[in-house]
C-alpha cells in the first residue's frame with residue numbers, strides 16, 4: 305500500500321498523463337506560467353484533463369494570477385485544486401479560495417529559517433501548503449528549477465494544514481527527503497524529465513516507487 309502521495313507537475317501530453325496515472329500519481333499539475341517549458345493553455349488543459357481518472361486531482365499552477373486568468377482556466381478546464389506559486393498574500397489566497405470554491409495550495413519558497421516561519425501566515429486561508437525551494441537568484445522561473453533546499457530546516461516543525469515537499473526531488477533523493485522531513489506528500493517537475501518539459505515514464509515510475 306502507498307504511504308506517500310505523489311504530485312507530478314507540468315504535464316503537457318496525454319501519453320505522459322497516462323504514464324503518471326499508471327505509475328500511481330495522486331495529483332497532476334498543469335502549468336499556466338507562460339514562460340515555462342511546461343506551459344499549457346486552458347483549452348489544452350481541458351483536453352488533457354479529460355484523460356485523468358476520478359481520484360486523481362487536477363491542479364492548476366498559476367503565478368500571481370488575476371481574476372481574468374483564473375476565470376478563464378476554471379471556466380474551461382475541470383480543475384480540482386489551485387496552486388498559487390507567486391507572492392500571493394494571505395488576503396489574496398483567501399479571496400481566490402472564496403471566489404472559486406476550490407481548494408487552494410499555497411507555495412512557500414524556502415531558503416532559510418525565516419522562510420519556514422512564513423508557512424504559518426497561510427494556515428487559516430489555504431487548504432494545503434507546498435514547501436518548495438526558493439528560486440535561485442536570477443532564475444527565469446519561480447519554480448521547477450530542480451534545486452533542493454536544506455531539508456533539515458523542516459525537522460521538528462508541525463503544521464495544522466496538510467503539506468507537500470518539493471524542490472529538486474528525484475528518484476535518487478526522494479526517499480532521503482521523506483525520511484528527513486517526515487513528508488507524506490511530495491511533488492516533482494524537472495526530476496522526472498528527460499529534457500525540460502518532457503516527462504519520462506521510467507523516471508516517473510522510479511520516483512513513485514522510491515517515494516513508497
Ligand SMILES: O=C(O)c1ccccc1NCC(=O)[C@H](O)[C@H](O)COP(=O)(O)O
Pocket residue numbers: 313314333335337340341342365367389436445446447448449450451470471472473491492493494495
Ligand atoms: O515548472 C515550472 O516551469 C514552473 C514555472 C513557474 C512556477 C512554478 C513552476 N514549477 C513548480 C513545480 O513544478 C514544482 O511544484 C516545484 O517547483 C518543484 O519543481 P522541481 O524542482 O523541478 O521538481
